Amino acid sequence: MMAMQKPHPSNAGPLTGLKVIELGQLIAGPFAAKTLADFGAEVIKIEAPGSGDPLRKWRLLKDGTSVWWQVQSRNKRSVALDLKAPEAQDIVRQLATEADVLIENFRPGAMEGWGLGPDALQALNPSLIMLRISGYGQTGPYRDRPGFGVVAEAMGGLRHLTGEPGHVPVRVGVSIGDTLASLHGIIGILMALQHRHVSISTQAPKGCGQVIDVALFEAVFNCMESLLPEYSAFGAVRGPAGSALPGIAPSNAYVCADGGYAIIAGNGDSIFKRLMHSIGRDDLGQDVGLADNAGRVARVQELDAAIGQWASTLDVDAVLAVLDAAAVPAGKIYTVADIAADPHYAARGMLQTMVMDDGTPLIVPGIIPKLSLTPGGQHRNAPTLGQDTDAVMREIGLTTAQMEALRQRGVIA
Secondary structure, eight states, X not given: OOOOOOOOTTOOOTTTTOEEEEOOOSSHHHHHHHHHHHTTOEEEEEEOTTTOOGGGGSSSEETTEEHHHHHHTTTEEEEEBOTTSHHHHHHHHHHHHHOSEEEEOSOTTHHHHTTOSHHHXXXXXXXXXXXXXXXXXXXXXXXXXXXXXXXXXXXXXHHHHSSOTTSOOOOOSSOHHHHHHHHHHHHHHHHHHHHHHHTOOSSOTTOOOOEEEEEHHHHHHTTOTTHHHHHHHHOOOOOOOTTSOTTSSSEEEEXXXXXXXXXXXXXXXXXXHHHHHHTTOHHHHTOGGGSSHHHHHHTHHHHHHHHHHHHTTSOHHHHHHHHHHTTOOEEEOOOHHHHHHOHHHHHTTOEEEEEOTTSOEXXXXXXXXXXXXXXXXXOSOOOOTTTXXXXXXXXXXXXXXXXXXXXXXXXXX
């Protein structure tokens, strides 16, 4: 077998050389740009002078800045531009002329209002790829509605499935709608880059760019598994099922003697038999009526009761030890404290310590996916507001006098 090559120490990632302009704020657009930056893309983040991206002030702050910001904006450069000013719009057009990708998550029509829509920018740079993330997409009757991730999660079908039956549907706990839209956007960018590569011709020496239209609700809906075909075929409207896995049994969260919960998934035919043996219920494991999933689903309450009774006599760790020895998939419900202390997280490089600009260490999530030859990495801390404005302005040819004039008028900062 051929030995795996080791990445070259100087490798900056597979997207090295890719130039990305990030317009927008908070989560959906910036998360997509962050992922590209983690793998070597040069990302120039455009922020409003004075305030910057609101994420700078979201959740817990250290020295006035969100620690979330240190993850969401690592490896990026910050340029403070007032996009309402015609001079700032000219600067964006100049940046877009040399860029590979532009990412924006404004409400549809905002970019066009600034003269920065696809028609205008791709006329200057036909190879430009534009990712546009919005609540409802660039077309359709809802396109002009304001849309946040929580609304998209509701419209996409996810919120209806969360929580306990008969109770108010609950939020997942993180901005999953925004993140799903970002990930779909990244997939779109990578496919568009491949198409651009194969479309190179004498008429298109750099290949053809295109527009990627991602709606938050569609990204959520795309992950709803069998929801729609079940409704189409059977008129079935799936509802919330708490911690259980509807239609697949047994799979649930079971309270243990110490008050913790064990997630136990015994829903494979052979796994089910091993699980029943482990809890001392071979009578159920050998029951021909429970030999397949359909039979187990019909008697799911009986099975949950049996597993729950056994789990209630042991602490979580003891439950997991028994099931691990029997090769039954099971796990505890982790808090972030559990994550931070877990040796597997550490061994996989998912607990990375960065040093903030003030010298303070901060543990942040590691970088995924893990590429064997061209892994991603952090090579730059999240920028202060406008930290790179002057450098980027010089790169596009502005003089010190021109920058000072723009700064005096509040166009740049």
